[in-house]
Amino acid sequence: MTAAAPTVESREGTRAWRRWIQRHGWTVGIWLLLFVLVAWYSTLIPRFGGFQTSTIITGGTAWIFLGIAQAVVVIAGGLDLGVGGMLVLTSVTAAQFMDGQPLGVIVVMAICITIAAAVINGFVGWIITVSKVPDIVITLGSLYIYQGLALMVLPKVGGGTSGSFRWIFTGSENGIGSNPWPAIVVIIIPVIVVAWWMGRTRSGLSLYAVGSDKTAAFLSGVRDGRTKIVAFAVAGVFGALAGFSSVSISGVGNPTTDGGTLTLNAVAAIVIGGVALTGGIGSVIAVVPAAMILFFFNPILSALGVDPNRAQVIQGILIVLVMMIAGVLEWRRQRRS
Amino acid sequence: MPDRPTATLSTEGIAKSYGPVVALRSVDLAVEPGEIHALLGANGAGKSTFVKILAGVIRQDAGAAAINGHPVNFKLPSDAAHAGIATVFQDPALIPDLSLDQNLTISGLHRSDVEPWLERLHLSGFDFGLLARDVPLATLRLIDLARALALDPKLLMLDEITAALTPDQADLVFDVMREWKGMNRSVLFISHRLGEVLSICDVATILRNGRDVANFSLDGVDETELVKAMLGEALATGAPVSDPKSAELVSSVSESSDVVLRADDLHFRGKVNGISFDLRRGEVLGLTALEGQGQDELFSLLSGDHKPTTGEIILNGVAMSAKSPYDAIRRGMVFVPADRQEALFPQRSVRENLAIPLYNRFIRWFGLQRDEGRRVDEAIRRLDIDTRAASEVQRLSGGNRQKVTIGRWLIEDFEVLLCFDPTRGIDIQTKAQIYDLLREVAANGAAVLIYSSELREIPLVCDRVLVMYDGAIVHEQPAATATEEALLTAAHGLEAAS
Secondary structure, X not given: OOOOOOEOOOOHHHHXXXXXXXXXXXXXXXXXXXXXXXXHHHHHOOOOOHHHHHHHHHHHXXXXXXXXXXXXXXXXXXXXXXXXXXXXXXXXXXXXXXXXXXXXXXXXXXXXXXXXXXXXXXXXXXXXXXXXXXXXXXXXXXXXXHHHHHHHHOOOOEOOOOHHHHHHHHOOOOOOOOOOHHHHHHHHHHHHHHHHHHHXXXXXXXXXXXXXXXXXXXXXXXXXXXXXXXXXXHHHHHHHHHHHHHHHHHOOEOOOOOHXXXXXXXXXXXXXXXXXXXXXXXXXHHHHHHHHHHHHHHHHHHHOOOOHHHHHHHHHHHHHHHHHHHHHHHHHHHHHO | OOOOOOOOEEXXXXXXXXXXXXXXXXXXXXXXXXXXXXXEOOOOOOHHHHHHXXXXXXXXXXXXXXXXXXXXXXXXXXXXXXXXXXXXXXXXXOXXXXXXXXXXXXXXXXXXXXXXXXXXXXOOOEOOOXXXXXXXXXXXXXXXXHHHHHOOXXXXXXXXXXXOOOHHHHHHHHHHHHHHHHOOOEEEEEOOOHHHHHHHOOEEEEEEOOEEEEEEEOOOOOHHHHHHHHHOHHHHHHOOOOOOOHHHHOOOOOOOOOEEEXXXXXXXXXXXEEEEEEEEOOOEEEEEOOOOOOHHHHHHHHOXXXXXXXXXXXXXXXXXXXXXXXXXXXXXXXXXOOOHHHHOOOOOOHXXXXXXXXXXXXXXXXXXXXXXXHHHHHHHHXXXXXXXXXXXXHHOOHHHHHHHHHHHHHOOOOOEEEEEOOOOOOOHHHHHHXXXXXXXXXXXXXXXXXXXXXXXXXXXXXXXXXXXXXXXXXXXXXXXXXXXXXXXXXXXXXXXXX
């Protein structure tokens, strides 16, 4: 007698393929949905070319980065309400100190701001680990703190950054142009790095381990406190990237930006992207199109001529609908297995 | 400092308390190289706590441990691993949402490290892309074992490794242990199955009430002697393993008793293939099978967790169409799952866990009636639940937790009690108590269906036994005449000799 061990014999290819679809079906579906929406949008507006593509991708960059920041923390079983505040704080810090500096200095500053964001947010993760106070409470605090610090750094809209720095995130020295490629590269590189880290390395997989089963993770030698700190630090990095993107588009820092709304958008994005709010499940690869779709709702609804007030209601309904479809699919999957 | 420099592991005066509950008073133990050392003890003797301390999961309050004479003090599981102790816990320490490959990466291993060991466990060609959650429990335990071996530890600790395994899988594990021993490595082996302890282990240390009370070579020792050592002389004479008093209670249920539960040609997703049986009032019906023969699915149908593809479950003459366990429970069909974690609310008190079924009625959301409170107390008393840690069920020992899962159904009336491997990983004394309880339940007019993977407990508690193989019932006989050999033969799908 051998055990009921699932050994792979014949039809290996089919099974591997079916499993791949089962596991990554949602990611593929969200990417397809994004492309369908783009195709549809292109028929709604009179002209669809480099400028329109660039506007959408550039505008979505910050949403994508915030989505990834949130995804990293949520996959590790946490929640960071502060990510939106981190965008505001890093963007005004950048605007305040980069204004009028040569590119070399600006790049060094960007690196310093990113490191500082990682350290500060990692410290928030450390507080959560040590105090055992739920994430939602501590990070509500960090959201307010970041928002307040932003006003201390830059009391009112102002500052700026150099044209070449803006080009990195927008493909144009004045934040709006028709070259989408720099923004695409700026999105793809960090996404690939973080996806590789989370899926292949011991430290990255620890995020999934802690989010999935804390006890089993602990017994496997994963240190959950350290893992949470790392997750929050990575979220800080992506918060800073989102901040740079934001300041590159507008060309100024705006300390009155509402970080709370940005945070909630990021939560919506990861949920649409198939990240389980209970932790342990999800992929940053799916968060990219999900954040884009969320960002994309507005241009589509305005192209359709929907009144902006109504547009918000429709946006809310659409999010709920997408999630219901996800729920039905998940339910069917569980019934099958 | 422990004074056995040659020993792979030596401990001295290890002690641990959880608040007022003393789990370990003082444990001295030495495991020599090339030795398979049994750690035995009744429930709550402190075995699990001892293992957790040596695995770095919890820290001792007092006492010292040394590996090869070097003192060690573990703060984390990774410290224990670095020092050369690898542990296979009762619950597999694999991350459910990660693939097996990724689980190995977490432990700093690659599949090529575990493959040689998996081959010996007859799991060659294993698909490492599977998520751990989709792998059967028995297979997970073997993978966990292979992972522990691949870490190349000096000491391997196995906590009830055979509990979820089929007899043939257990034999493979024993072969691996012998090979390990031949490499001059050591094993600390914890099991309630004394037969396997005697066949595989060299030396035993007995824990009782948090102390090591005996340490002896197992040459020429028999099961009764082990039981005596574990229970202490006084208790052992009262409840010997081979003859619990429940055996006297086994009644022969006449053919004329009413059928309470009738399964009529049940089918379910190719796992249950045409199962029919009758369960009569006052009867304890046993069911046994090797791992993965459809018994899990059969119980999920009966308990209302899933609906059969075809076939009917008839309770008191009326077909049951349960949409959820709630419907089954309302009809009087209650279920005690094997996984006690699944059934309990670990952070709530014993009383709350027992009273849960009462909250089915909305009116009781505002508080229990007085007689119900009394019934809860009565259940605690009757089950002999250790209430020292009653404020949180998660602090109870495994046996006491199982008593709580059974006890909650005693609060309200029911028709059929479904038990899935209720004595898995539980000590003999508690087992005997559970047998008595099941007999008592049947004597009071309910019917009991019990699945057990431990063949020898079937004649102790059942009236009649069914054997399942490949989703069908292949064998039926009165439990009194059911020998282990006959059941095992049938369970392998072979023609029974009798």
